[in-house]
Amino acid sequence: MLPARPVRVRPNPVIGRHLHVRGIIKSHLTKEGKFLSPGTLLDLVRIGYEMGPYGAGMGARIRDMVQEWVERYREEHQFLLPLMTAVLEGGGNVDAEVIQELSDAGYNIPPRYNYPDLAEFKIHIENSLEKGLSYFSEYRKHREYPLYIDTENAHWLLPSGRNVALVTICDVKEKTILLLRTYGFSASELNKLEFELGELTSTTKIATFGRESVFSGLEENLINLQVNPKISLQTYAKGFGMTLKKSETLSDWCRQTLRHDQVQYAAMDALVLWKLQKDMDEFPKK
Template sequence: MSRKECQGFAYGLLSDKLPRGRLFSPGAIRDIIAFGGTFQYENRVGRPLYDLIMTHCVDQEGFEADFLRKLRAVLVEYSLGAAGPRYHAVTLRHHTATLFRELRQIVFPDRYDYPELRHITIHITSNINEMIHIMRGQLTRRSSWPLYIDTEGTYTKLPNRTKLSLITIFDVSPKMVYLFRTFQLSKGQLQVIKRELNVVEEYRQPVTFGPEKELGCNTRDIQRGSNQSLRDMVHQASQKVISKTETLSDWTTPTLRHDQVQYAAMDAIALHYINTKTTFDWSRDLPRPVDPESRPLFFSASEPTVTQITQLETIRDDLLEIIDGMDWLLEYVIFGNLEDIRTKLESVMRWERYWEWPKHWELVVRNQIHALEDNQLLATGGLNAMLGESIQNLKNVLQ
C-alpha cells in the first residue's frame, strides 16, 4: 500500500468509528496509527487524526499523557508539512522512524481480566505442524459439544492473498482455547489448514458467528441472520458482558498483547454462552452451567451405549444402597436429594423423554454429577467418601 492508502485507511477507519461511539483500546489506536504512518503522516491527515483521538478517546482509561505526547509527535509535530525547513529531509525521516519505533514499543497495562480464563488454558502457536497435530488429535476426539471458532483479520491483504491472521478454536470439554496465528502461512500452507478443518468437521460441528467463509469448511452460523452484534447477542443470552475494544488492533505483531489474547479467547467462549443461553462455572472439573435447565441449540449427543447403560444401572443401585443405609431423620436433606438424583438417572436408563431424550441425556447425567457434588459438601465421614465414588463413576460414564 502507498502512503496515501495507509493514511487513508487510518483516517477513514477512525473518522467513521469514533464519532459513532465505537471504543478502541490504547493498543488498538496505537496499532492503527502505526500502520497508517508506515510512510510518515502528512500534516493534513495527521492533525485531524490527532484531533479525533483527543476529542473521543482522551477521557478513556489507558490514554496516558506519555502515550498522547507520542501520538502528537508522529501525527502533528513531525508530520510532513509541519516540521518546516528546520530539519533536513533525511534527518526528519530518521527522527520520525525513531518516534514510530518508540510508539510501537509502548507497553500498555493489562485491562482485560475475564474470570473464565483463570480456569481455561490458552495455547498459542504459529507452527503449521503443531496446528495439524492439534486438529488431528484433540479436535477430532469425540464430544457432543461443537467447536466454537472465531477469526481475526488484518488491515491489508497478506502475501497468501487473504486477510486471515488468527483462527481461535474453543474446545469445551478439555477447557482449551487454541489460537492459530496464520498470518505468516503461505497460500499453500493455508490451504492445508483449510483441508484439515474439513476433516475436523467430520467429527465435530464448527459453530461460528457469521458464516466465516474464509475457514473453507461448512460452519453452523449461530447468528442465523440476526443483525445483532456478538456483544449484544451474548449479553441477551447470558447477561455476560464482553469488551470489543481490541477488534481492530494489529493481529500480525510478533507477540500478541495480553488483552488481545483475552479478547480473542473470549470471543470464542462467548459462542458457547449464546449456544447454551447461560454462563458456566469453569472452576469445576466438569464445567457447571449457572442455569442447569438450559438447552443448547448445537449439541450432537449419540445414544448411550450398552456399556454406559450398564454403568448407570450400577450407579443407580449404589445410590439406592447408600440411601437405605442413611438415617433419614438426621440426614433428611441429603436423603431427599439422592432420591431425586436416582430418579433422574432412572429416567435415562428407561429411555424416557426427559429433556428431549436422547439428545440431552449427557446433560442430565452432568447435572446429577453437580447435584452429587453439592450433597458431598454437606456429607461427612463414610457418606462423603461414598458420594465421591459415585461422582467419579458418573464422570467415567461421560468419558
C-alpha cells in the same frame, strides 16, 4: 482521429492507508457505542506510518482526533499523546526507535480485559501450521460440545493473499483455546489449514458465529449460531448477562507479540460461543 483514452491514475497506497486509519478513528469518535482501546489506537497510528510518513495535513487531522479521544475517554493516557504526535507530525524525520517505542507502549498500558471465564482454560499461541495441526488429533475425538471457532483479520492482504491473521479454536472438552497466528502463512499453508478444517468437519461438529471464510463451501457438521444476521455477538452476550468488549477488533493482529488484551479478546470471542449455545439450548427461541 480517435479520442484520447482517459488516463487511469493508480491510487497512492500510502495515502490510502492513512485515509483508512483516519476513517476508523473518526467513525469511532462519531458513532455512539463504539470505542477504540488505547492499544488499538497506538496500533493504528503505527501501521499507518509503516506504509509511509504522514503528510502534514493528514497527520495534523489525525492528531486532532487522537487528542479528542484522550480528552473524551482516557485522560489517564494523556502521556501517550506526545509519542503519537511525534509520529503523526514528524514526517520523514521519525527515528526507528520512536516507532519501536510506539509499538512497545501498548504493552505498558494496564490491561482492560480480564475475563474470569478464561481462568479454567489453557491458552496456547502458535505461529506455525505444523504446530497448529498438532492439536487436530485431539479435536477429532468424541465430544459433547462442538469446537468453537472465530477469526481475526488484518487491515491488508497478507502473504496468503487473504486477510485472515488469526484463527481461534476453543476446545471445551480439554479446556484449551488455540490462537493460531496465520498472518505469516503462505497461500499454500492457509489452503492446507482450510483443507484440514474441512476434514475435521467430517468427524467433529464446529460452531461459528456467522460464516467464517476459512470454511468456504463447507457445510457438513457446521453450526452457525448467528440466528439473526442483524444481531451482533455483543448483543447476544448481553442477553445472558455477559459484557463482551469489542475495542480490540481493529487492533494489529500481525504484531510480533500479541498484547494481553488481544489474547483475552480473541480467546473470549471463541469461548462465548459455547455460552451462547448453552443459552440457546436452555432457552430455545420460539
